[in-house]
Amino acid sequence: MTGVGSHRAEPTPPGSGPGHSHSHAHGDTELEVRPLPRLVLLGVLAAVAVVTVVGVVLLWPDRGEVDRLQGSVGFAAEGTTFPEATVDRVQKACPTPSDGTETDCGQLEVTLAEGPDDGTEVSVGIPPQVAAAGLEEGDRVVLLRTPGADGQPATYGYFEIERSTPLWLVGGLFVLVVVAVARLRGLMALVGLGVAGVVIGGFAVPALLAGESAVPVALVASAAIMFVVLYTTHGLSLRTSAALAGTLAGMVLTAGIGWWAVTSAHLTGVVDEGGQVLSTYAGAVRLQDLLVAAVVIAGLGVLNDVTITQASAVWELRAAAPGLSRARLFTSAMRIGRDHIASTIYTIVFAYAGTSLTLLLAVSLYDRSWLDLLGTEEIAEELVRSFASSIGLVLAVPATTAIAVLTVPGPPDPLEVS
Structure with missing residues (x-):
């Protein structure tokens, strides 16, 4: 008889392989429990x-109540999409000039990789912390695309850095290390x-x-x-x-x-x-x-x-x-x-x-x-x-x-x- 109710086993010889019992221990000792x-x-x-x-x-x-609540909070304006883009150039943030002249600091030049404007180059402003995050040419970002009103072209803004690739890599490394060790x-x-x-x-x-x-x-x-x-x-x-x-x-x-x-x-x-x-x-x-x-x-x-x-x-x-x-x-x-x-x-x-x-x-x-x-x-x-x-x-x-x-x-x- 094996499983939870049985704990009688022959002594395990030193150096024998795993699989001789189901217990958690360095020695996997079994005892005859009354x-x-x-x-x-x-x-x-x-x-x-x-x-x-x-x-x-x-x-x-109640799935009806859960379905009603999920998605009930508007994340963005109706019609807004979140296309990915490839970074072409990063303009580091710089202090605002005292004379009020415009600068190209804190800008991200990207090429859209999906959506109706696929292949179009656009420039979007980014917060200083994003500019300092080490973005380089070839990295991927997610933009916020807002449709234009009355035939006007759509506008783009920065939303977030696309991180799925490094996350999958570190997750895969975690699984590999756990199984290997x-x-x-x-x-x-x-x-x-x-x-x-x-x-x-x-x-x-x-x-x-x-x-x-x-x-x-x-x-x-x-x-x-x-x-x-x-x-x-x-x-x-x-x-x-x-x-x-x-x-x-x-x-x-x-x-x-x-x-x-x-x-x-x-x-x-x-x-x-x-x-x-x-x-x-x-x-x-x-x-x-x-x-x-x-x-x-x-x-x-x-x-x-x-x-x-x-x-x-x-x-x-x-x-x-x-x-x-x-x-x-x-x-x-x-x-x-x-x-x-x-x-x-x-x-x-x-x-x-x-x-x-x-x-x-x-x-x-x-x-x-x-x-x-x-x-x-x-x-x-x-x-x-x-x-x-x-x-x-x-x-x-x-x-x-x-x-x-x-x-x-x-x-x-x-x-x-x-």
Whole structure:
């Protein structure tokens, strides 16, 4: 018998190839788990899986409402198109002359590559930051074409740099490196990542747009993602199941702490243009709840990392020291967990700091101290995200460790264990 319910295997000879088990670990150690803890763990996960499926059904968005909202915000005037063009020459930006004479600075000379004026050369103005972005001859840009009124010729303006080629290249390099280094594990991780994208794009985003409660949507979507991602990437085993249970516990803790922090700090969720657009055109979306949902989803990757590590640590420690009591096994595994917690908290905080670097620089220009500005919506939101995710992450470590310790076999003879 193989799969989640079976964990008896012959010892793997040193140097043998991969594929001898489905667990996540450097040694892929298997243990004979007793029927009761196996039944309890798998029973709880099965119940959560059923709740997740029911949640998806109940929270499935009304496609009519979603279709009405999508595309409801006018991006440009009617008839406007966005043709691509090839850069012929870049005029760097320069200061405006004091005498008011016209200059050709800050201009982009391009040749249209599509549309009714294909092959036509035009000149469009560009912002200084675009001129300084390193555009060269042969690069591609996207223009904004506005039809002329009363027979007048169309006018063109700069819209953005065409970036699809470098994005595809860096994406392809990412896939190549992951598969080359991690091999089958990496490939399965990419499959899980694709599933996560489908769940978020096909269920979570439409459900949130349709006005479904954001926190339940986030929890249901996150649970669905974790069921697929963990078993796909790390294999069908009780070790993975213990990590999954710890991950689910961490998700619930993160959602509860995030909800309390957001409501206590009275955060509105409207800090940028995106929040303003949602509040104007999608009034059913509760932005406070959306902020909590963002905290839950943002922490999934790191949460998965620490729970898998903790479950693997317990399995390996039990295999190496079968005589340890459960209390000592828990203590030993937590020593590993504490080291992981310290490094992972840095990961979360630095990730948020990196994405908010522009905001941090802008805030430093104001004539008020950092302490005075901590309570502003922009900074408070980032602090709540960091702290709530970190607290949920930290609590998931002892939760996963306890689940794994209660699942693995106990010492052979408790009376002989010191």
